[in-house]
Amino acid sequence: MSRRFVIEAVMVAIYGELLVPSAPVEYIVPYTTVMELYEFQKSPEPLMNDPLDDSHVKRKIGELIAYLEEPLNRKKLERALSVPWSKSPAILFGDHVSWTVVNAVDNEQYGELLDPIETEIVLAAQRENAPILTDQLELIRRILEAEAPVQIYDIGDFEFAMEDNIFFNQN
Template sequence: MSRRFVIEAVMVAIYGELLVPSAPVEYIVPYTTVMELYEFQNSPEPLMNDASDDLHVKNKISELISYLEEPLNRKKLERALSVPWSKSPAILFGDNISWIVINAVDNEQFGELLDPIETEIVLTAQRENAPVLTDQLELIRRIIEAEAPVQVFDIGDFDFAMEDSIFSNLN
């Protein structure tokens, strides 16, 4: 059985270890975060503090975009866009990783505590009964303050989140 996490698309480009998990993983990715990849790719604003790291991440973003634009993957993405909250068929990244893109919709449930994309992430986690995986400590803090009924892991704790005992306690 694979572990499931709700994650922003850019996190996979930034954190290469997410592409070499110790067990099968299903990443549930809100579509708006896939669209953010294009913004990050073309943005003059750095994503990383170090110039060489920033170039590396932007190259990884370009590779990810190219992969998602391959005809079969594009078709899968388009299927998710027909109806709010519909999901794409699995997009495979090797033997252990699949992506499910979901057409999440912000309903302003958390008001000003969470921005629209953060709200989509939390609502997706609720609907899919899957924890959020993020590197944003402020987002983790705001999820706790909003008393959102989701579990959240810092990407630094990815290996811990992958452990069987943690996973079995989520369901």
């Protein structure tokens, strides 16, 4: 049985180790974060402080976009867009990693505490009974302030999260 996490698409480009986990993992990715990849790729604003790291991450974003645009993967993504909260069939990244893209919809449940994409991440985690995996400490703080009923892991604790005995109901 694979471990499941809700995550933003860009995190996989930034943290390559997420594609080589120690055990099977399914990433549940809100579609709006997939669309953000195009914005990040074209943006003159750096994603990383170090220019070499920034160049590397933007190259990885390009590779991720190219992979998602392959005909079979594109078809899977398009299937998720037909109805709010529908999910794509699994998009495979090697033997141990799969993505399920969800057509998440912001319902403004958390008001100004969370932006629309953050709200979609939280709502996806609630609907899928899966913890959130992020590197954004400020987001973690705001989710805690909003008292959202979700579990959150910092990406730095990824290996611990993979081994954690607190498992949600697996659908």
